[in-house]
Amino acid sequence: MKLLMKLAWRNVLRNKRRTVLSGIAVGITLASLIFIDGIYIGMFDSMIRTATDSFLGQGQIHAAGFRDTFDVEKVINNSRDVMKSLGSEDLLTGFSERTVSTAMLSSAAGVNSVLLYGIDPEKERGMSMVDEAIREGEYLAPEDLGRIVIGSKAAETLEVETGDRLVITMAQAGTGELSQDMLRVAGIFHMGIREIDGGIAFVNIEKSRELLALGQEAHEIAVKFKNINDAGNRLLPIWKKYSQAGNEALGWRDLIPQLDGVMEMADLSTIITSSMVFCIVAVIIIHTLFMSLYERMFEFGVLRAIGTRPVSMSLIIFFEAASLSFFSILFGLGLGYIVMQIFSVYGINYTGIEFAGVTITELIYPVMTIRQFTFFPALVFVFSLVAAVYPAVFAARLTPAKAMQRSM
Amino acid sequence: MHEDVLKVQDVSRIYSTDGLKVNALRSVSLSIKGSEFTAIAGPSGSGKTTLLNIMSGLDTPTSGSVMLGGKPINTMKGSELSDFRRDHIGFIFQSYNLIPVLSVKENIEYIMLLQGIGEGERRTRVASILKQVGIEGMEDRLPRQLSGGQQQRVAVARAMVSNPDIILADEPTANLDSATGASLLDMMRELNEARGMTFVFSTHDTMIMDRARRLVILKDGKVAKDEVRK
Numbered sequence A: 001m002k003l004l005m006k007l008a009w010r011n012v013l014r015n016k017r018r019t020v021l022s023g024i025a026v027g028i029t030l031a032s033l034i035f036i037d038g039i040y041i042g043m044f045d046s047m048i049r050t051a052t053d054s055f056l057g058q059g060q061i062h063a064a065g066f067r068d069t070f071d072v073e074k075v076i077n078n079s080r081d082v083m084k085s086l087g088s089e090d091l092l093t094g095f096s097e098r099t100v101s102t103a104m105l106s107s108a109a110g111v112n113s114v115l116l117y118g119i120d121p122e123k124e125r126g127m128s129m130v131d132e133a134i135r136e137g138e139y140l141a142p143e144d145l146g147r148i149v150i151g152s153k154a155a156e157t158l159e160v161e162t163g164d165r166l167v168i169t170m171a172q173a174g175t176g177e178l179s180q181d182m183l184r185v186a187g188i189f190h191m192g193i194r195e196i197d198g199g200i201a202f203v204n205i206e207k208s209r210e211l212l213a214l215g216q217e218a219h220e221i222a223v224k225f226k227n228i229n230d231a232g233n234r235l236l237p238i239w240k241k242y243s244q245a246g247n248e249a250l251g252w253r254d255l256i257p258q259l260d261g262v263m264e265m266a267d268l269s270t271i272i273t274s275s276m277v278f279c280i281v282a283v284i285i286i287h288t289l290f291m292s293l294y295e296r297m298f299e300f301g302v303l304r305a306i307g308t309r310p311v312s313m314s315l316i317i318f319f320e321a322a323s324l325s326f327f328s329i330l331f332g333l334g335l336g337y338i339v340m341q342i343f344s345v346y347g348i349n350y351t352g353i354e355f356a357g358v359t360i361t362e363l364i365y366p367v368m369t370i371r372q373f374t375f376f377p378a379l380v381f382v383f384s385l386v387a388a389v390y391p392a393v394f395a396a397r398l399t400p401a402k403a404m405q406r407s408m
Numbered sequence B: 001m002h003e004d005v006l007k008v009q010d011v012s013r014i015y016s017t018d019g020l021k022v023n024a025l026r027s028v029s030l031s032i033k034g035s036e037f038t039a040i041a042g043p044s045g046s047g048k049t050t051l052l053n054i055m056s057g058l059d060t061p062t063s064g065s066v067m068l069g070g071k072p073i074n075t076m077k078g079s080e081l082s083d084f085r086r087d088h089i090g091f092i093f094q095s096y097n098l099i100p101v102l103s104v105k106e107n108i109e110y111i112m113l114l115q116g117i118g119e120g121e122r123r124t125r126v127a128s129i130l131k132q133v134g135i136e137g138m139e140d141r142l143p144r145q146l147s148g149g150q151q152q153r154v155a156v157a158r159a160m161v162s163n164p165d166i167i168l169a170d171e172p173t174a175n176l177d178s179a180t181g182a183s184l185l186d187m188m189r190e191l192n193e194a195r196g197m198t199f200v201f202s203t204h205d206t207m208i209m210d211r212a213r214r215l216v217i218l219k220d221g222k223v224a225k226d227e228v229r230k
Ligand SMILES: Nc1ncnc2c1ncn2[C@@H]1O[C@H](COP(=O)(O)OP(=O)(O)OP(=O)(O)O)[C@@H](O)[C@H]1O
Pocket: A405, B015, B016, B017, B022, B023, B024, B042, B043, B044, B045, B046, B047, B048, B049, B050, B051, B204
């Protein structure tokens, strides 16, 4: 065994240029696999953050069924108790209650129907990016009940600027009677998500409660986690805990199912990409092994003639494949690490590209994971050995007389 | 007189390539006794290589049988045949005998390693055989650092070191100049005389044939002459 390893090892070293070239080729494929995976993860992290941080929140609590109808009467059950309990959750960094209702905004130039959110301006600062996204004017002040914040698209439709007046019309809870009020535009935000910029507006929650005749109730509580991965983990007990007494608690996967779908598709495309990468690896390995086998045909004939068993001949090939792929992997891991480091400093600029309804608004930084540096190289190694089966069987089947004849 | 070490009986070998049939051996029968020093000669294409390959189990006859040490090798296969060759036959080829990535010592040790012989035993055997073939002090060189004659001596050492029943050599001197070839043959003959090692080798060189004690001449795949000399 040691003898066969020695033979294989020295053969790998024998044609250094070929070994190095194949090693580089296999290494590059591994590095690109690592890199692509890192970019995917980075991109989706960014998309999830954009989608959830902008306004949605990473998770939400509502009365069950509220999201289907936006029925003003479906307020969160026991909202006081729920809020008190949320205040002591370790996983969360914050939460904020909202009212959600459809409303009609009208100006001299036109009308625009929006989903009107009544928010607590202070709590909402930490929850969403409405405050950061203000492009014109200013964000709502805590005691400021007479003003409204609208999105850039809505401002375009209504042809209003900050300081202009809008009439808001909405239906009250219970009676269904319409209530109207005059509000001034405090600020105009732009988030890069079309539906939000055109279809959402914010007022102080005290104002919306008054207009909707809601008392102290709320329709929605948005929550933010310390670790965003927890928000995507459907298995955490926190979801069950708040999905009780007629309420439901959902994470972003359920709130934005299309994003979840895209991620699943990305998983699939990672599988396809890696299969292609592994095919390349297999071809390189098979080619390299056969080249060196043909070159040494006579030698293999001699080895067989003087008593090396067929199985041992295969082992020599497997050891060669193993040492070749071992070096390729070392090189690939090194290269992958360096490339990841470089791009995690400079980032990749995909800003402005829209994907699954989410516009990428920041530089993408590849994310390194343990999987990339353990599972991927392990797969490359296994694939190399699988690829070596063909040349190994060929070597085992060589008859010494033929082998020695072929090379003369 | 010694026992038959190798017995070739009624062996024919027909090569068929592209529908063309070549009768490389036609009903050859031949016995090799222990401690013989036999040359197989004959013109090119007369079947020398084919016969040696069949005698050593590297090739199988189309018909007939080959017995080595009382065992029929023409029916053996796979690992059994490999192990049999390893333990009972020494090989010397025309050239490129040695594994280029292994040193002289490692080349000689190869078969003993396959046999699982311990390190101490290997070392004494290598040292003694190196002396016998006259290449002491070169054990750590690689084959390409040796002359053709030295390489063939190492090949003889490798073939002998595991004490096989017979050593088969297909034109061992063909790639050497005549003086070097003659001295290799002299060395083989000395080993034959000193250790009783059985050799069968092929050649077309008359000077080499003259050093054999038994001369078998093949012609068109048949034994044309089989004579014992001095
Ligand atoms: N693999 C093969 N396929 C077809 N024909 C073959 C094959 N090997 C040998 N022959 C033919 O068989 C005959 C005997 O060949 P062999 O190699 O045994 O002769 P040889 O005596 O060793 O010749 P040389 O002195 O040239 O080495 C020749 O006619 C040769 O062409």
